[in-house]
Amino acid sequence: MLFYSVVGENSSLYHSELLEKSRQWGFLIPESMKRVNSINKIFDFIDFWETKKSELPYEIDGIVIKVNSIKVQNELDFTAKVPRWAISYKYKAERQSTILVSVTYQVGRTGAITPVANFEPINLSGTIVKRASLHNSDQIEKLGLRIGDYVYVEKGGEIIPKIVGFDKLRRGSIENIIKFVENCPDCGSKLKKIEGEAQHYCKDENNCKTQIIGKIQHFVSRKAMNIESFGSERVALLFNKGVINNIADIYKIEIENLVNLEGMAEKSALNLIESIKLSKKQPFEKILFSMGIRHVGETVASKLANHFGSIENLINSSYDDLISVEEIGEKIVNSIRDYFNNSKNLLILEKLSKVGLNFKIDKNNVRSNVLHGKIIVISGTFQTMSREKIKQLVLENGGKLSSAVNSKTKFIIGGQSIGPTKNEKAKILKIPIISEKDFLEMLNT
Numbered sequence: 001m002l003f004y005s006v007v008g009e010n011s012s013l014y015h016s017e018l019l020e021k022s023r024q025w026g027f028l029i030p031e032s033m034k035r036v037n038s039i040n041k042i043f044d045f046i047d048f049w050e051t052k053k054s055e056l057p058y059e060i061d062g063i064v065i066k067v068n069s070i071k072v073q074n075e076l077d078f079t080a081k082v083p084r085w086a087i088s089y090k091y092k093a094e095r096q097s098t099i100l101v102s103v104t105y106q107v108g109r110t111g112a113i114t115p116v117a118n119f120e121p122i123n124l125s126g127t128i129v130k131r132a133s134l135h136n137s138d139q140i141e142k143l144g145l146r147i148g149d150y151v152y153v154e155k156g157g158e159i160i161p162k163i164v165g166f167d168k169l170r171r172g173s174i175e176n177i178i179k180f181v182e183n184c185p186d187c188g189s190k191l192k193k194i195e196g197e198a199q200h201y202c203k204d205e206n207n208c209k210t211q212i213i214g215k216i217q218h219f220v221s222r223k224a225m226n227i228e229s230f231g232s233e234r235v236a237l238l239f240n241k242g243v244i245n246n247i248a249d250i251y252k253i254e255i256e257n258l259v260n261l262e263g264m265a266e267k268s269a270l271n272l273i274e275s276i277k278l279s280k281k282q283p284f285e286k287i288l289f290s291m292g293i294r295h296v297g298e299t300v301a302s303k304l305a306n307h308f309g310s311i312e313n314l315i316n317s318s319y320d321d322l323i324s325v326e327e328i329g330e331k332i333v334n335s336i337r338d339y340f341n342n343s344k345n346l347l348i349l350e351k352l353s354k355v356g357l358n359f360k361i362d363k364n365n366v367r368s369n370v371l372h373g374k375i376i377v378i379s380g381t382f383q384t385m386s387r388e389k390i391k392q393l394v395l396e397n398g399g400k401l402s403s404a405v406n407s408k409t410k411f412i413i414g415g416q417s418i419g420p421t422k423n424e425k426a427k428i429l430k431i432p433i434i435s436e437k438d439f440l441e442m443l444n445t
């Protein structure tokens with residue numbers, strides 16, 4: 001095991017020093033690590049290991065370039081998913097050619113259709129590969145593939161193989177050119193393309209078997225409603241036996257429905273019933289994520305739940321209400337409105353609400369109503385509290401967060417070096433900028 005980072009409180013140190021320290025303590029760290037002080041030296045390092053990487057006692061697919069100062073790292077911070085102070089450089093992947101046999105289409109739980117290329121198996125960096133995603137119709141068109149083509153397959157940094165082109169001298173016949181399917185391979189409904197998105201969708205979400213099963217599997221999964229003893233195969237079995245037809249039916253399951261099913265002993269049936277009951281305690285933001293609305297992942301679900309407070313508010317929200325929520329773009333807004341415009345979805349929500357699921361933010365997390373209905377923007381860096389803490393305080397006291405300054409903004413909580421655009425807009429619109437200290441005083445009154 002090779003260690004690549006030391007986590008600690010002392011921010012006056014440097015990443016490379018900390019790693020050196022851990023080497024002295026007896027841990028293994030990559031011998032190839034190097035501290036450099038210019039962009040050219042970084043490229044020299046990349047080039048050096050491009051040719052030497054095969055001599056390493058382990059396989060690498062690239063290198064990581066990091067900011068050395070922990071203090072600067074802390075300032076740069078993270079996006080929702082990745083650090084802003086580190087970036088990876090991936091080396092060109094190994095490539096093989098093989099014959100393209102067929103293209104099949106998969107239906108995802110949100111109705112997205114993914115074309116998959118099936119080819120004669122090849123050995124790519126030690127594993128046998130026989131299929132690769134073609135992602136969408138644009139990609140198919142761009143590649144211009146025909147069945148019978150000799151295609152080049154690469155395994156990139158994410159270990160996922162992909163087709164990067166074909167051998168121009170060994171082509172399949174022109175009548176075998178791949179055309180994207182027009183109908184859903186599962187339910188047969190006509191596929192639609194959503195403006196601004198590359199994917200085709202089957203929009204018959206409540207009649208398309210693969211989608212329904214996928215939605216139920218997502219709903220019960222660990223990060224969603226976390227219903228234990230309810231694996232993917234069991235979901236499919238209960239669906240195929242007609243016990244459940246949608247996510248709301250889960251809460252109608254009774255022990256008699258289960259005991260006669262194959263592979264289901266009484267004990268495990270009881271466990272399932274118990275964990276279904278337990279799941280009713282999940283908080284609103286988890287339920288919102290579990291519903292499986294296209295593009296609404298965990299982060300977005302939690303933002304929406306905090307912003308709107310209840311499912312009613314969310315259902316009744318306008319385009320403008322939605323787009324004003326921090327980090328919610330047009331694609332997400334359209335998907336949310338699409339979902340709530342479908343009466344079948346509303347019916348399912350109603351059923352879920354009747355069995356006691358929690359469609360409101362838990363009031364126990366609310367401290368006060370001082371900021372009720374106020375739209376607040378946070379900008380700059382802060383001394384006494386983290387930005388996350390300030391956000392939390394805004395939400396806990398009934399406020400709403402927005403990333404953009406506009407006429408609706410009540411005030412800006414400003415730290416050091418407020419964004420210039422925000423500053424300018426605040427001046428024009430005469431929106432007050434208050435300090436973190438003012439903000440805390442406001443909450444105390």
Ligand SMILES: [Zn+2]
Nearest residue numbers: 184187202208
């Ligand atoms: Zn379908």
